[in-house]
Amino acid sequence: MTLYQRDERTLSKLQKLRFFPLAVTGGNGSYLTNEDGRRLLDFSASWGAVSLGHGHTAIREAIDRALAKQAGASTLSAANEPAVRLGEALLERTPGGGDRRVWLGHSGSDANETVARAVVAATGRPRIISFAGAYHGGTAGSMAISAHGVQKHAERASGLHVIPYPDPYRPYGDDPTGGRIVAELEIAFREECPPDQVAALFIEPIMSDGGLIVPPAGFMKRLTDLCRSHGILIVSDEVKVGMGRSGRFNCIEHEEVQPDFYVLGKGLGGGLPLSAVIGPTRVMDFATSFSMQTLHGNAVCASAGLAVLEAIESEDLMKNAAKVGAELQLGLRGLAQRHELIGDVRGRGLAVGVELVTERRSRAPAAKQTAKLVYRAFELGLVLYYVGASSNVLEMTPPLNLTAGEAAEAVSILDRALTDVGEGRIPDDIAAGFEGW
Ligand SMILES: Cc1ncc(COP(=O)(O)O)c(C=O)c1O
Incomplete structure (x- = not known):
């Protein structure tokens, strides 16, 4: 067989x-x-x-070194050097103002789920906006804010407001700039989706599983400016297209947009289970023991992540x-x-x-x-x-x-x-x- x-x-x-x-x-x-x-x-x-x-030799050596003096397996109840260093390195590579913290997980799914739960709980605003076709993960909480066809069985968050993704090849409402989408969101804000009820907008800077769609220039800025004017937090899901893949470290850097949250995964671990959220302390530290799994902050996986970051620069x-x-x-x-x-x-x-x-x-x-x-x-x-x-x-x-x-x-x-x-x-x-x- x-x-x-x-x-x-x-x-x-x-x-x-x-x-x-x-x-x-x-x-x-x-x-x-x-x-x-x-x-x-x-x-x-x-x-x-x-x-x-x-x-890749750098990852193999990093894992080997980390295992040779295994610093536990978790960051839940103890600090470890690779996890802290990875957090420090990610803060340096993700532009943002104010006091920020890093959360480490296993997958894009657990990272997006963490942000989705934390922004709602920390702001007291129950709703989230995401794009039609967006795939933010395969756990209950990340599926709840996704809108991808493969997840027809999944239960969506009750306050989820889904907007079209601007596809230059198939323009929504015959408007290749995506302007119609922003205009319709303004209407929704006046009607069924009051903006003071919205905690965050989840963006895929390139829509990935929804069709590898590059948005038209200027769209993300207009959309995020509108959301920001209502105090809505901006989350850039960089899980597939971040970590240098787009030619810049964060894919959102192609737009004139600085998000509040960066969500990283996939390429961060170079093949090992590793994800990260970088965001404002007022959300990331709003509670303790809010989103944890035993192996989060694993020193071996964090060491692989550090090796990936170093290789992106040295190579x-x-x-x-x-x-x-x-x-x-x-x-x-x-x-x-x-x-x-x-x-x-x-x-x-x-x-x-x-x-x-x-x-x-x-x-x-x-x-x-x-x-x-x-x-x-x-x-x-x-x-x-x-x-x-x-x-x-x-x-x-x-x-x-x-x-x-x-x-x-x-x-x-x-x-x-x-x-x-x-x-x-x-x-x-x-x-x-x-x-x-
Ligand atoms: C943009 C995006 N976010 C999140 C995820 C979920 O990541 P994972 O499958 O590693 O949990 C994916 C997976 O395809 C993705 O493409």
Whole structure:
């Protein structure tokens, strides 16, 4: 029996989001090894978590050092050096005024849940605003403030107010600036959603699982200015697109917006479970024992986080993400000239999306073709998944040290996969049994 078959017989579907039968036996840099011995170029990096690539020496050494003199396993009832140093380093890398504190967790989900609960409890304002399509996590409290289609079963927070995300490729209300969305929120503030009831606005500076959408210039500033004028706190969910991936340390730095809270995860741990919230002390210290799990502030994970931060600087990874990401987009635009399926190419740095459509004029989402394409790419040696409200956007979040050569290799594999799908050579049922999302 193969590893994949044993996985199917043993591990629950509740935590699976599968696109093809990938069964990983190892990894090195930007490559994974599949159980059949094939080397696959990893353009997902486990949804952006393996930010330095697989088996990076700095992380291995940091973990080894931390375990050799294991400083407990938690920050709940004792301070430890790596957790405190990580907090200090994150305060330095997240612009903000006033007195601030850092909270350390395991995942984007527990971090967003913590902020969502804390802002409501600390301000006494019961409501939260978030975007349609937003994915802030998979725990009850983070799902409660999300609005992603995959979570149809989830219970939303009773005071959640959901607004559209401005998608330049599919403008809301025919307004590519997103101005209509801000205008409608102003109306909602006068009617069903009094702003003095709203604790926070949760932003994804690039909408990630909702379709890798880059908002139009100036939109986030207008939206956050409006919210701030009513005393609403601004939370930037940087879980997927922060940590240098966009070419800047925090993705919100591309806008003229300084949020109150930064939420970090995924790439922060370089593949280990680690997340962080950085925010104002009046919320972050408003109570004790309010959001804690035994292994929060784990010294081994915090050491991995410090190694990631150091590598981002010593290896100039923000610059690399910007440069190789631009080359990748150029290559993908080249493909768009030859493959009708490609409707739009967008992104920042090494967060890149390719939206597939059945016809460019109508922009009808090509969901079936997208599922076939990622399957075919897997057969040809490239790992990438898709996202979006209509399941038709290829998402690329490779390691931040991706080389130009590796980017070119991915473009060339996609070229072949697009040809195979476009010419109808891939059976319709190839991805049967892989539901994706
Ligand atoms: C923007 C964003 N926030 C939060 C999360 C949740 O992170 P995690 O799955 O690590 O809990 C995700 C995961 O995809 C995400 O993309």
